[in-house]
Amino acid sequence: QVQLVESGGGVVRPGHSLMLSCAASGFTFSRHAMHWVRQAPGKGLEWVSGINSGGDSTNAADSVKGRFSISRDNAKNTLYLQMNSLKPEDTAVYYCARDSVKWVVPGKTDFGKWGQGTQVTVSS
Secondary structure, X not given: OOEEEEEOOEEEOOOOOEEEEEEEEOOOHHHOOEEEEEEOOOOOEEEEEEEOOOOOOEEEOOOOOOOEEEEEEOOOOEEEEEEOOOOHHXXXXXXXXXXXXXXXXXXXXXXXXXXXXXXXXXXX
């Protein structure tokens, strides 16, 4: 069955960096666009970034543009999110999600497959 397992979350100080990973299994990873979506405490889902199936086209929300970078390794069935210059407002549970198509529609959050999430806390 489809599995998405996130890792790499933790507690960091403002200005520091983290890299999240999402290990995928149970499907042909290279045939799907992939996304990172986050949910801050008491708030709804916020699309963060997406990457097309081939890994050569990415999009990011304005709130993270220039600080976060999404990438993928189709040989390793793994999705990444490099997060730099972290801010307290980046505190959230971060989920990876599988799209049903190969391309990215920025802002989309109605995905059929989700990981369990990894907590990122940015605090001094």
